[in-house]
Amino acid sequence: MRVLVTGAAGYVGYAVGRRLVTAGHQVDGLVRAPDRALPQGVRPVVGDLLTPLALDEAYDAVCHLAALTRVRESFTEPLRFFTANVQGTVHLLDALKGSPTVVYGSTAAVYGTPESQPIPESQSASPSSPYGTSKLAAEDAVRYQAATGRIGAVVLRTFNVSGSVDGRGDPDPTRLIPRALAVAKGDTPHLEVNGDGGAVREYLHVDDLARAYELALAAGAPGTHRTYNVGSGIGASVAEVIGTVENVTGRDVPVVHRPPSPEPPLLLCDAAAIRRDLGWEPERSGLPEVIGSAWEALHMR
Structure with missing residues (x-):
């Protein structure tokens, strides 16, 4: 597949690009500056999702990982988080050509703090921070765009990620x-x-998370959307x-x-669905x- 990874120089984006190249995909990495370090084999594409984007290529799939992620900062700069996480997603969706699968990197923060544990995907979303609220809004943008048939969508909700590659x-x-x-x-x-x-x-190793993105590439078809928790x-x-x-x-x-x-x-992930449907295991x-x-x-x- 020809795959675009946004946020490709970031912590998770780098790990995803590295994993996809190893699996034999042709990978472009969207970065804001050409000198950002990328995994070997990832071709840099310079662009900024904070403004309308023009993409020269059509992609089979997109892993959308560009985002602001610090919960506490989101309380002091909420508009900055909504601009990056929601408007940035809209700019990306608007720029895509063809009917790619969009794998969107979301977060368990959309659930808030439910009493029932572990948390399944069926748990109602109730974010308690501007960060979580912005990610849920971006999820909705991806899902509604999928409903038009222009893309297929897979949303991956991640809990705590650590480790290194x-x-x-x-x-x-x-x-x-x-x-x-x-x-x-x-x-x-x-x-x-x-x-x-x-x-x-x-805690989930970042390479295990990258494997989930690799598997999710084949899980979307135009007009469909799925949501999976990813956690240990x-x-x-x-x-x-x-x-x-x-x-x-x-x-x-x-x-x-x-x-x-x-x-x-206590906050724990129920990842039974992605294990069952995609065969993913940490x-x-x-x-x-x-x-x-x-x-x-x-x-x-």
Whole structure:
């Protein structure tokens, strides 16, 4: 297939492009500057989704990963998030030629904080942040465009992603695993934890997520749309993550406990649908391997 990856120089986009090239696809990577690092074999296409886009090529499929993703920032700059995540998606859809499959990278943040766990795709969307709301609106744009028959659509809702490929780890220093590893490396004196460290989340290796995008390319047909959760379904508490970081790195991670913050005690993914329909399985998402590859990437910077 001839595939366009947006956000191709980003954390997930890079991993997806790398995986697709390895699988034998012809891959173009949409980037805002020609000097951005891309996987070997990915051809750069310069463009900015914040303005109307002109694409010279027709593609069999598009993996749309260009987005703003930091939840806390979305509360202080909501319009910036809606512009990038919603209007950017509209600009992309408007530029596409032919009837490609669009695999849209969404987020579990569209669910908000449901009480029932693990979370299936049938759970009603109730986002609690401008980020989650903007991603849900972009999902709707993709689905309604699919309903016209102009594209096929597959929406992948991702939970927590970590790990690395080609020495490229998660660049977001606000997330738990990068924060804990920064302490282990000595870049930060201690890790601040809200409450007792009992909150449970799950973690998916970025290469396992890239595999889901590869499989989703063949899952869309013009006029159809599907939505899948992508996650390991294996929970780990904050305290367990810290303990694993200490075991993997052989270094202490001093912790300073802060008062508890209002957050759900448990968030887990039900990924039964993508396992059943596409045969996807997480292969690298055990917590030691996720943290180990992230630690290796930190030392390669």
